[in-house]
Amino acid sequence: MIAAHEVEARANELLATHLTPGQRAEFAAMGRITVVKRGLVWSILLRQAAVLLPVAALLAVRGWRMAGFLLLVTLVITLAPFWLPRFAVAITRRREWILCARTSPVLLAHGRRIRFCVAFREYLPAADRVLAWKNLVELSEAHFLRTANVR
Numbered sequence: 001m002i003a004a005h006e007v008e009a010r011a012n013e014l015l016a017t018h019l020t021p022g023q024r025a026e027f028a029a030m031g032r033i034t035v036v037k038r039g040l041v042w043s044i045l046l047r048q049a050a051v052l053l054p055v056a057a058l059l060a061v062r063g064w065r066m067a068g069f070l071l072l073v074t075l076v077i078t079l080a081p082f083w084l085p086r087f088a089v090a091i092t093r094r095r096e097w098i099l100c101a102r103t104s105p106v107l108l109a110h111g112r113r114i115r116f117c118v119a120f121r122e123y124l125p126a127a128d129r130v131l132a133w134k135n136l137v138e139l140s141e142a143h144f145l146r147t148a149n150v151r
Helices: 004-017 021-030 042-058 062-090 126-139 141-147
Strands: 032-038 094-100 106-109 112-117
Touching: 004 021, 004 126, 021 032, 032 126, 042 062, 042 141, 062 106, 062 141, 094 126, 126 141
Parallel strands: none
Antiparallel strands: 032 094, 094 106, 106 112
16 A cells, blocks of 8 residues: 555655646745636626526516516626626636645635635545646636635
8 A cells, every 4th residue: 555655745746747847936835836817707707697698688678678677686686696706706807826735726816815615525635636726727717616616
């Protein structure tokens, strides 16, 4: 059976091969890496707009304008707590992700620290968790934002 320290060492080696020199130095010094993403997250914005589109269409029908307006306002007020964190992140043009071996991912956006609740079903060495989050944030940030819970 492989000892726990051997598993951690192999995970650290694997992580080091996937990091830039700057990220390698940051991970060695602080046990975390920083990933900077730029631009809007369009899939999140479009998905949120698509929810309101059918109701907004009622505003175009003369007899349904007031009912459509009231339904639209009710939906926005009801769903706002769920939408606001993701929407605020999606419209941020520069997002700085801090991926730490000891805690869940943290996003710095608009001067705010947003923590995400993400867990793995199986035990993973710390370096493997960081690598998994790094790959997910870099390659499919929209998927991460849809599935992770905001704390």
